[in-house]
Amino acid sequence: MGSIFFRIYSSMLLAFLSIAFAAYVGIAQVNQYRLSEYLDQVAKGTFTLIAEGLARHEGVKQLQWLEAVKRLTQLDLSIKSLAALPLSSGETSQLLNQHFLIKANHKEELALIYVKVPNQSHLYLSGKLKDINEPLSRVTALLILNELGRNPKETRLQVLKQLQSRFGFPIAKVDIYQSGLRGSQINRIKKGDTVVLLESTVSDQPKIFVYAPYGNSGDLLTLGPIPLFNWYPKNLLALLGLLAISLAAAMSYLCVKPLEGRLKKMTEQVSSLGLRGQFSKIDVKGSDAISDFARQVNQMSLQIHSLLENQRELTLAVSHDLKTPVARLKFRMAELEELLSDYMDPIGLPDCEQTVNGIYRDIKQLESLLQEILSYASLDRINNNMEQSPFDLGVETQTLASELSLTYPTLTITQPVAPFTAFGNPQLIRRAIENLLSNACRYASGTIEICLKQTSNLYIVTIIDDGPGIAEQQAQKIFEPFYRIDSSRNSKSGGSGLGLAIVEKIAHLHHGQARLLKSSHGATFEICWPKP
Structure with a gap:
């Protein structure tokens, strides 16, 4: 038995390890896609403005401008040619077409960002970014203000709307006293400082808000809310957990199913012995405890x-x-x-x-x-391939009722008069109904009713008598050979105790069943078998 459980447990362990590995690979791929989408929304505008700033300078001034941005953003930025970029042919094609490329790296939890420098076809801005941080947020505000400052006052609001299309978070100009900032924060802004606030709650994703002085107008340039990237959000973990549980359940079922199938075969063999005494040998393979048990069952x-x-x-x-x-x-x-x-x-x-x-x-x-x-x-x-054919069951019941009426003249037997075509072995079905009718005649007080009906897939014969009835707890035992009821139904029968057992066996030969139905008075027997 130990070898069985070892195989099951080892298979389940292997399945769980496979699920864990698949989950790791799956969440890595999902996060790589999520990070690319996230940075495309929150960082594309900033890097585009940096690239445009580089395009406005040349030579030493261009390098000085880049160094100033690197110092302010604390990012690893550089200018490279297209050939020097570590890109595949597909990535190179995408960069050439879209002038912007994000290459997420889930292992290091960062992304490589490449932006074409405008009007300089051979130069590309390259940078590494993990997430939106405070220095980068400040520089983003400064770059936007710098871009606005390059335009006349009367067009700045229009330029601000155009810049909004580059960013995946709100950009707006608001009155300093309608911003909701505290007094100390307003004082910092009046001194020319940029205020960066981080809002975080237990139930919500952390967000960054940036407030920068809008020139000397007394207004503010606001950025945000800018959501921080969450590597493992609750909904993703919940979905991953649900998928892992489902896969674990499915694999556990597949591990146990062969064992269940072997046990089911043994159950069917034991059941066949109980019903008909048939013997079918179980195919035994292997040398585990179940195989030994199967040999013993055989x-x-x-x-x-x-x-x-x-x-x-x-x-x-x-x-x-x-x-x-x-x-x-x-x-x-x-x-x-x-x-x-x-x-x-x-x-x-x-x-x-x-x-x-x-x-x-x-x-x-x-x-x-x-x-x-x-x-x-x-x-x-008699085997299951016994001869069967269509026959008129209505005529058979009428004949049986007429014959028994001669033997029991004091009883009234009612039966259907319309033709009723059934399919089965005529002799055996007649014998079963004859046994039920004879049984009813011995115990009925005055009337017996024969009912014939059919459903979409069954033939049903019901025989009702008005005798003393049978207790519910004896409903199954009465079909056992030689079983006798210690009640008034047995006082005058003189039967062999095999009549109902024969009825049940005939029903089984037709893949049907015989049973005693619940009745308020008398006894109601039913035999039914499937249509071909």
């Missing part, structure tokens, strides 16, 4: 099958052997009756005749029992 099934076969053979042999002495006994009783009539004193003859008649009844009952045993045993020899 051996046990073979032994049980042999015992059942021996029981059937014994029943048939005993029944056949008993038929001969019963026949001889009947013949000798007939001879004894003739001798008694010839030599017996007429005064004592009635008593002798009563005794002889009693013996005849006992012999008849014994003969009937033997016939039922033979019939019950013969059903075991």
Whole structure:
């Protein structure tokens, strides 16, 4: 058993490791895409303004301007030619077409940003960026103010609107006293300083707000809110956790499913022994505990099958052997009756005749029992490929009702008169209904009703009597061979105890079932089998 659990646990461990690796790769790819989209929204405008600033200078002044920006932003910035950039052919093509490229690196949690310097086809601005920080935010505000300062006052608002299209966060000009800043912060701005605020709550993503003096107008240039990049947001972790749990459940099921399938096969074999005594050997592979158990089940099934076969053979042999002495006994009783009539004193003859008649009844009952045993045993020899054909079940029930009405003239048997075509073995179905009707006639007080109906996939025969009924707890036991009910239904039957067992076996041969339905009075039996 240990080897089974070792295989299961090792398979599940391997599955969990695979899921963990897939989750790592998945979240890395997602974050790489998210980082590229994020920086495209919040950093593209800043780097574009830096590149435009470089384009306005040449030679030493260009390098000095770049060094000033590097010092203010604290970023690793450089100017390179296209050939010097570490790009693939696809990335190079994208940079040439869009003049801007973000190359995210999830391992180092940073991005390489490349921007074409305007009007200088051979120069590209290269920089490394992890996230939007305070120095970069300050420089962004200064670059925007510098761009506005290069334009006449009357066009600056229009230029500000044009610059807004480059940034993924709001840019606006507001009155300093309507900004919501505290007094100390306003004083800093009046001195020419730029104020950067970080707002963070437990339930919300951290954001940056930038406030810079808008020249000497007394107004403010505001940037933000600028969201900081969250590598592991709650919704992403929740989705990843849900996918991981789903994959783990699926892989666990796949690990256990083969074991479940093998156990199911053994269950089916044991069930087949219980229902029909059939034997089908389980295909045993491997040498684990389940395989050993399957071998034991095969051996046990073979032994049980042999015992059942021996029981059937014994029943048939005993029944056949008993038929001969019963026949001889009947013949000798007939001879004894003739001798008694010839030599017996007429005064004592009635008593002798009563005794002889009693013996005849006992012999008849014994003969009937033997016939039922033979019939019950013969059903075991019928396989699932028995002959079946369409037949008129309505005519069969009418014939049976007429025959039983002669035997039980005090009973009223109602049956359908319309034709009812069914499919099955006519002889066996007739025998099953005959047993149910005979059983009902023995216990009914006055009326018996036969109902025939069909659904889209079933034939259903229902027989209702107004007798004493059967307790609910005995509903299943009554179909067992030789089971007798200790109630008024058994007081006068004289039955063999095999009639209902034969009905159930015939129903099983037709892949159907026989059952006792709940009823407020009397007994209601039903036999149903599927349509072809």
